[in-house]
Amino acid sequence: MVRFLPRRRAAAAAIAILVLAGAAGGGWYWWHGKSAAPRYVTQAVTRGDIERSVTMTGTLDPVTTVQVGSYVSGIVKALGCDFNTEVKIGQVCARIDPEPFQLVVEQDKADLATSEAQLRKDQAALTYARQSLDRDTRLLTDGVVSADQVDSDRNTAAQAEAQIAFDHASLIEKKAVLRAAEVNLAYTDIVSPVEGTVISRNVDVGQTVVSNLQSSTLFLIAKDLTRMQVDTNVAEADIAAVKVGQPASFTVQAFPDKEFDGVVRQIRQAPVTVQSVVTYDVVVDVANPKKLLLPGMTADTHIITAQAKDVLRVPLPAIRFVPPDIAKRRAEMREKWQNGERPQRAEGAPANPDRQARRGPPGSRVWVLKDGQLTAVPVKVGLDDGTLVEVSGEGLQPGDKVVVSEQRDTETASPSVTRRTGQNQQRRPPGPGGGRF
Numbered sequence: 001m002v003r004f005l006p007r008r009r010a011a012a013a014a015i016a017i018l019v020l021a022g023a024a025g026g027g028w029y030w031w032h033g034k035s036a037a038p039r040y041v042t043q044a045v046t047r048g049d050i051e052r053s054v055t056m057t058g059t060l061d062p063v064t065t066v067q068v069g070s071y072v073s074g075i076v077k078a079l080g081c082d083f084n085t086e087v088k089i090g091q092v093c094a095r096i097d098p099e100p101f102q103l104v105v106e107q108d109k110a111d112l113a114t115s116e117a118q119l120r121k122d123q124a125a126l127t128y129a130r131q132s133l134d135r136d137t138r139l140l141t142d143g144v145v146s147a148d149q150v151d152s153d154r155n156t157a158a159q160a161e162a163q164i165a166f167d168h169a170s171l172i173e174k175k176a177v178l179r180a181a182e183v184n185l186a187y188t189d190i191v192s193p194v195e196g197t198v199i200s201r202n203v204d205v206g207q208t209v210v211s212n213l214q215s216s217t218l219f220l221i222a223k224d225l226t227r228m229q230v231d232t233n234v235a236e237a238d239i240a241a242v243k244v245g246q247p248a249s250f251t252v253q254a255f256p257d258k259e260f261d262g263v264v265r266q267i268r269q270a271p272v273t274v275q276s277v278v279t280y281d282v283v284v285d286v287a288n289p290k291k292l293l294l295p296g297m298t299a300d301t302h303i304i305t306a307q308a309k310d311v312l313r314v315p316l317p318a319i320r321f322v323p324p325d326i327a328k329r330r331a332e333m334r335e336k337w338q339n340g341e342r343p344q345r346a347e348g349a350p351a352n353p354d355r356q357a358r359r360g361p362p363g364s365r366v367w368v369l370k371d372g373q374l375t376a377v378p379v380k381v382g383l384d385d386g387t388l389v390e391v392s393g394e395g396l397q398p399g400d401k402v403v404v405s406e407q408r409d410t411e412t413a414s415p416s417v418t419r420r421t422g423q424n425q426q427r428r429p430p431g432p433g434g435g436r437f
Helices: 002-035 099-141 147-186 316-320 324-338 353-357
Strands: 039-044 046-062 065-068 074-079 092-096 189-191 196-201 219-222 227-235 247-252 255-274 277-287 298-315 365-370 373-378 380-384 388-392 401-407
Touching (some): 046 277, 046 380, 099 147, 227 255, 227 298, 247 277, 298 380, 298 401, 316 365, 316 388, 316 401
Antiparallel strands (some): 039 401, 046 298, 065 219, 074 092, 092 189, 227 277, 247 255, 247 298, 255 277
16 A cells, blocks of 8 residues: 555646646636737728619610501501611601502592582573573463463472582582592501601511501601600609609610719609509600610619718718727616616716617717727718718818727627728619619
């Protein structure tokens, strides 16, 4: 038993040394973690513009589009217009075979001539009837003819006068029929009613055109392609922010690097419901002097509903940042207020912790990092675009570093915090029927 005692003492001593070393290491780690200085993630104060806009997808259309159809039925004999043809008012775009209509005109002219000849014949008969009546009236006084003969002559003259009136009415009818035939003949020439550009042709030579109550469109003519409009669908949640006269901009896939400008001209009050989503048609006027924009192009449109020019801007997280020690004191004060206590306000804490502690921009201060020290700068919060926010107040200049988050040595920066927010990302992807910033 005696010879094993030194070994036991050596083992106990080793265990004691390990325990003391572990405790010392844990204490050092705890103290180091407690005293580790925070690291602040900062962004620079910038000066520039801030815009808030509504985003939606629209379609480019000519301001005025005329559908040209046919008033009469027949076979297309010739074409005078094609796609992209620049037309003038009255220019013949197509001609329907006029022969059947010309035959009708000639027949109606013959009927009119017959009615005119009948009128002249009846006028001669009236003249003779009046002469017979005058002669027999004189002979009646001499007793040569009977009174019945005179009455018969008077009746014949009256019938002749009635026949003349009938002939005049028949002439009016024949002239109207002839005029209708001439109009139909004129309609065999399908002409452009406006000056513009043919953007669609739906007829070919030899095709039979049938005229009915819903006449098919033969040509689609845009009146003026130097002036166009974007028809957009704005969601009902965003329509209140859109006003007539607001500036707008859009891009098209044909020119992805070019931005076109426009102005809101009309907000149509007729709702459009698609899959239970209510939208409203907003019309944006666009100048197209070089005719780069074509009808039917898809336009990714942004209507600027509010904007601020040449203002100081800070990232949105900067106005929400509160140092942890102040946030802790605010939480303690808020808890005491809720419990009915009236604690003395600590230095640096707001007068109303409930209001300042709620989520959202407090609109009172940002924290600027100067020489490694945090300095609170009072500011007034203005317009934001979802990334940057307008601020104003003394003590803040472009280039100042405002704190957006705090990071301990043992923490890992969140991508949402350390992402680059210096750019003015004004637009977000649209939802169904439009989006809102």
